[in-house]
Amino acid sequence: MVQGGVHPRWRRRSLIVLGIVLLAINLRGPIAAVGPVLDLVTDDLALSVLAVSVLTAAPVVCFGVFGVLTPWLVHRVGLNGAAVSALALLSAGLLLRSGPSAATLFAGTVLAAGAIAVGNVLLPTLVKRDAPRHPGVMTGVYTTCLTGSAAIGAATVVPVSTAYGWRGGLGIWAVPAVLGLLVWAPRLRGSTAGRVSTLDRPGGVRSLLGQPLAWQVTVFMGLQSAGFYAVLAWLPLIYRSAGISAADAGLLLALATATGIPMALTVPAWAARCRDQRVFPVVLTLFTTAGFVGVLLAPAVLPALWAVLIGAGLGGNFPLALTLVVLRTARPADTAALSTMAQGLGYLIAATVGPFAVGVVHELAGGWSAPLGLLVALSIPQALAGWLAGRPHVLGSVGPDRP
DSSP states (O other): OSSSSHHHHHHHHHHHHHHHHHHHHHTHHHHTEEEEEEEEHHHHHOOOOOHHHHHHHHHHHHHHHHHHHHHHHHHHHHHHHHHHHHHHHHHHHHOOOTTHHHHHHHHHHHHHHHHHHHHHHHHHHHHHHOTTTTTHHHHHHHHHHHHHHHHHHHHHHHHHHHHHHHHHHHHHHHHHHHHHHHHGGGTTTTTOOOOOOSSEEEEEEEHHOOOOOHHHHHHHHHHHHHHHHHHHHHHHHHHHHHHTHHHHHHHHHHHHHHHHHHHHHHHHHHHHHSOOOOOHHHHHHHHHHHHHHHHHOOOSSHHHHHHHHEEEHHHHHHHHHHHHHHHHHHSSSHHHHOOOOOHHHHHHHHHSHHHHHHHHHHHHTSSSSHHHHHHHHHHHHHHHHHHHHTOOOTOOOSTOOOO
16 A cells, blocks of 8 residues: 555556556647638638649648658657657647748647657557556547547637747647657656557558458548648638638637547447457448538538537447557557558548648539539448458457457
8 A cells, every 4th residue: 555645556557547648639720720720821821722622632642642751750759759740840840830931830830740640659558568358448538638629620720829829829739749748758758668660561451452351441541631631621611611700710620629538438339349340330430421411411500419410420430440559459559550440541531532632622513512512422332341350250260350
């Protein structure tokens, strides 16, 4: 019994949870904050339509490219060192993004998105390592933080930008990045544990390329991410084109992301208790599809309802995809490999058919009907990939439920 203080075990567990929470908070808010002020950024820096499309797609491309490189970083500096590196680069990137020119905007976006990509891949592996008995609960905790930070970013950026300019509205996100860095940095002291190489060893990413289950998880991750980042980038402008004000459009995006909070709290834990998860992606994808159809047919009639439907589907499918990464693997190294593949290649899929494609189709079609139709069409392969990924198999096993 420990007298006069907190038991070391509870102190360690609290720091683990705090570290995961702070890392998660920094992985969506900085991206969600861009959409509501995209018109301000475009006007101030005189960006072309192509430049804006590239700007909205750049984070997702970086998520894929830098996600694939994350195992190399983990092998060199360990899981804790990779988390510290990501938060340090994120802090620098967010400050640079708020610089004076288009060059600093794009450079800072790439640097910040690369850091976020590392965090994306790390989180499922950290859960597998630090909370192996409670994967559903911890996945729910950190995905709730992801969703909550996105909602805060979307809701607050317009008021902050009104007072301090769009640079202040975006630059303020360097503060939680620095706080996360301060919490993670002490964990480097004397720590050489947690190094995981997943590229050139048995059970690594290369061995997953021939396993259909790994591709099913990856495609599901990629397609739901395509919808999520298309919504973050373009939903405020879609609502604005229907006559809704910039502040209200930002609040509607915040409502969509905030709706995902209860989904993030419940879906991972519920799915983890089930023998298979096939019904979850299908039902959640139907929610999102219904919301897209509503925005397509009557964006200004019931805008809050469409936002809630979109948010419920996307807010549930994202933590579900991350939960599948944990449930479809037996060991932390395998989880790291699948996380790398699903979030590396998956985000490259998202970059191909997500915000960039939506922007290009909008420019070519001269309206939002065709881009929204594209998002509706993508729901079919998304639901199919989710159904297949939800079957009760483990990577490398012959039959269901065999490690």
